[in-house]
Amino acid sequence: MSCTKLSIKEIKQQYLLICEYYKKYLKKFGVKLPKFYDQNKKLTKNALVLVYLTLGYPKTKEVTKTELTQFVRGFYPETNDVQQARHLGAQDGWWIVAGGRDNVVIKVKRGNYQLYTLEQPYPAFKKGHRIAKTDSWDKIREQYGFRCATCGSREGEPHFHWPATKTKLQKAHKDPNQPLAAGNIIPQCQKCNRADRNRWVYDDKSRVIKLADANFIKNFDKKVRWKIFKILYQEFNKKSCVEK
Incomplete structure (x- = not known):
């Protein structure tokens, strides 16, 4: 054309x-x-x-x-x-x-x-491209375009997946094992924040990069748990996993 x-x-x-x-x-x-x-x-x-x-x-x-x-x-x-x-x-x-x-x-x-x-x-756009380390809730919400970092629903508007629900943003951990402080806060809607139950570690784009709660492995199917076991068994050189 x-x-x-x-x-x-x-x-x-x-x-x-x-x-x-x-x-x-x-x-x-x-x-x-x-x-x-x-x-x-x-x-x-x-x-x-x-x-x-x-x-x-x-x-x-x-x-x-x-x-x-x-x-x-x-x-x-x-x-x-x-x-x-x-x-x-x-x-x-x-x-x-x-x-x-x-x-x-x-x-x-x-x-x-x-x-x-x-x-x-653009839904995934974050002001300044890099997310500044701040504990200012207003700044954090602005950096994420007033959207949930996980699902993209905009604050005050109907939720993407639950249209009858108005989106409310809440402070959420990037890493639940660390304090809710500057550099460890992302905005999540009330639906995404509730569902996660502190299981995951996120990057700035709210992509899951680690498992925060080891107990969640119990929910994986047997094949996946077996693969994880073999990886850890090999990593620890067939030694006991008990901390010294």
Whole structure:
């Protein structure tokens, strides 16, 4: 599919529209607005990609990477492969759906992109990209976009999995074996926080990285428990596991 050609005037008009939505809905979440021009007075690739993805908003269309690349080549002929759409989403906070990533809001083919909305940030976006170590509950909630770190439900809105329930964020441990203090706090909704029962250790993205409660192994099926036993037996060199 050939790309839609736009004049500089049309690109600027679309960029100004993006700015309006950004100021009204996204700036408060720390979403990064790409610069229109770089230091050499050239249109930035990020701005070009975002402009193209927002065409026709709110009725945006699915766009192939080839189409995006063709559009950017009109300004940067040496461009081989456009990666800006992916970076604008996860790193900068724009809700751009990438095909083949288990999306539930809209279905997009693998390798394609579509802007979902200009009124909410990308669900997994965290202000500043890296999570600062702080015990300020307001700061932590802001860093996670006021969403549950586990399921993504937004504070004050209907829960993703229980639509009749209003989402309430609670302080949760990243590592239940450590104090609920700076660097060890993630926001979880009342459903996710209750269900975990201090079983898991999470990273900043609320991905399970360790088991916090060894007793939970008892809930695993026999084959898994046997594999764990063999690993530990080999690790401890066939010695007693009794602490010295």
